[in-house]
Amino acid sequence: MKKNISIIGSGFSSLAAACYMAKAGYGVNVYEKNPQLGGRARSFTEQGFTFDMGPTWYWMPDVFERFFGDFGKKTTDYYTLERLSPGYRVYFGEDNFVDIAAETEKIKATFEKMEPGSAEKLQEFLDKAGKNYKIAIKDLVYKPGISPLELVTMDTIFELKQFYLTIQDYVRKHFNDSRLQQILEFPVLFLGAKPGNTPLFYSFMNYADFCLGTWYAKGGMISVVNGMIELARELGVQFHTHANVTGINVDEKGKVSSIYVNGEIISTRLIISGADYRHSESLLPEEFRTYTETFWSKKIMAPSSLLFYVGISKKLKNVLHHTLFFDASFDEHAIEIYDKPAWPANPLFYASFPSMTDDSVAPSGHEAAIFLIPLAPDLTDDEETREKYFNMIMSRLESLTKQTVRDHIVFKRSYCVKDFKEDYNSFKGNAYGMANTLLQTAFLRPKLKSKKVKNLFFTGQLTVPGPGVPPSLISGKLVSEIIIKENTLKHETVI
Numbered sequence: 001m002k003k004n005i006s007i008i009g010s011g012f013s014s015l016a017a018a019c020y021m022a023k024a025g026y027g028v029n030v031y032e033k034n035p036q037l038g039g040r041a042r043s044f045t046e047q048g049f050t051f052d053m054g055p056t057w058y059w060m061p062d063v064f065e066r067f068f069g070d071f072g073k074k075t076t077d078y079y080t081l082e083r084l085s086p087g088y089r090v091y092f093g094e095d096n097f098v099d100i101a102a103e104t105e106k107i108k109a110t111f112e113k114m115e116p117g118s119a120e121k122l123q124e125f126l127d128k129a130g131k132n133y134k135i136a137i138k139d140l141v142y143k144p145g146i147s148p149l150e151l152v153t154m155d156t157i158f159e160l161k162q163f164y165l166t167i168q169d170y171v172r173k174h175f176n177d178s179r180l181q182q183i184l185e186f187p188v189l190f191l192g193a194k195p196g197n198t199p200l201f202y203s204f205m206n207y208a209d210f211c212l213g214t215w216y217a218k219g220g221m222i223s224v225v226n227g228m229i230e231l232a233r234e235l236g237v238q239f240h241t242h243a244n245v246t247g248i249n250v251d252e253k254g255k256v257s258s259i260y261v262n263g264e265i266i267s268t269r270l271i272i273s274g275a276d277y278r279h280s281e282s283l284l285p286e287e288f289r290t291y292t293e294t295f296w297s298k299k300i301m302a303p304s305s306l307l308f309y310v311g312i313s314k315k316l317k318n319v320l321h322h323t324l325f326f327d328a329s330f331d332e333h334a335i336e337i338y339d340k341p342a343w344p345a346n347p348l349f350y351a352s353f354p355s356m357t358d359d360s361v362a363p364s365g366h367e368a369a370i371f372l373i374p375l376a377p378d379l380t381d382d383e384e385t386r387e388k389y390f391n392m393i394m395s396r397l398e399s400l401t402k403q404t405v406r407d408h409i410v411f412k413r414s415y416c417v418k419d420f421k422e423d424y425n426s427f428k429g430n431a432y433g434m435a436n437t438l439l440q441t442a443f444l445r446p447k448l449k450s451k452k453v454k455n456l457f458f459t460g461q462l463t464v465p466g467p468g469v470p471p472s473l474i475s476g477k478l479v480s481e482i483i484i485k486e487n488t489l490k491h492e493t494v495i
């Protein structure tokens, strides 16, 4: 009889795990509370506009290729990729912006023009970052975070300095122009932590940015989700939407015995939960939870976000597909996110205009726009506050890009802390899980395997390797490898 596994949630990590488990011969059922699959990477279509609700940057294309390659497939079997050129634009003020080219040599030329001598320093930095990328992405992040020894390799032992120096230490020592500093510090924001709190080793994110490029999957990130769902279905995975898991039951031997889905009991002897880790453990009776409320209260969560999905009845000028608005103090905003959580006085924000690359995501002559303001987790949000920030960023967008936008808005929806909590059971309304700081890296993160309940496993951005789409794919692979290796159900057959 086929061994069965229940997977909670349908984010990237759960989808990846579902594919690996199905390939290994398990009967896989995925239970997702929301009407759509994809977790934070869901999308919605309204009045002809399609919006990715979460991730929009497609970085580290090799990780996606490696995922599909594990099933004898290629990304092109499921979706079409385009490298964005330029990759993105960063505004620092009026008539003051920098475009990051798709070619490293052109980026170096931009640096040199802004700060003589910086091209050579950038090359040195990227050489180191490239080495780190090879060590990290080809090897370290594919380790299950069980023991500190995983980090000790012939490569890392000589790189110890890179674990106690931060990205900010390095960047601010070698580059003087504050715009260059911000451009180099920005990629680690994807890890959910401040550059001043992120080990230099994570410069591999800069290599991903400047050397591997920014890509776009036609149709948006949802095309990647749909590609993975298609692959999963080919492998026999069954998906259940509107399927809220409200409890995990444990038998007298301390093994998983069943789950409650929409009040109905379903027998299951093996579970992977890709829902937020703290929520997943809250589904267990208290004595079976590995991590206490005190543990969680001490963790540095990645930021939450205030998002706006906006349909505009004209094409915009002076912006690129990805445009960052760094015309405010990076440091002050970081303090308001991490050190003294508060609604930011003058936030940085990010805008994505996918319809600049892809006609299919907006009606002809229109623009689909997504705006994101990173926020401290757990802030109280209400309509009035959201509107205040919308007007704030619209004024900046209009003045910096020299055009009216507000008069042409035909659709608008906001999304914030409250929605992250309600829709995803997200701890403190985090958007990107748990930050990857030095003390929250690798073996120091919540474990893939429950210490207290047999046959219960976890995956996703709160466990290893961490936040982001590529790490989530890897997390699904890591958890599946542990289960397959342990052959947990060797002598058991399951309903």
Ligand SMILES: Cc1cc2nc3c(=O)[nH]c(=O)nc-3n(C[C@H](O)[C@H](O)[C@H](O)COP(=O)(O)OP(=O)(O)OC[C@H]3O[C@@H](n4cnc5c(N)ncnc54)[C@H](O)[C@@H]3O)c2cc1C
Pocket (backbone or CB within 6 Å): 008, 009, 010, 011, 012, 013, 014, 031, 032, 033, 034, 038, 039, 040, 041, 053, 054, 055, 056, 057, 058, 059, 243, 244, 245, 246, 274, 275, 276, 279, 305, 307, 372, 423, 424, 425, 431, 432, 433, 459, 460, 461, 462, 466, 467, 468, 469, 470, 472
């Ligand atoms: C606004 C935003 C922008 C981002 N931008 C980028 C980007 O540009 N590039 C990038 O690489 N990464 C980005 N990220 C991060 C990336 O999206 C995430 O790291 C990744 O998608 C997380 O996947 P996951 O599988 O860990 O969890 P999730 O996507 O959160 O999936 C968990 C799923 O579990 C479900 N669930 C929860 N509780 C239950 C329950 N009780 N029963 C059933 N189902 C349940 C939830 O509904 C959800 O669908 C962004 C994230 C956000 C929110």
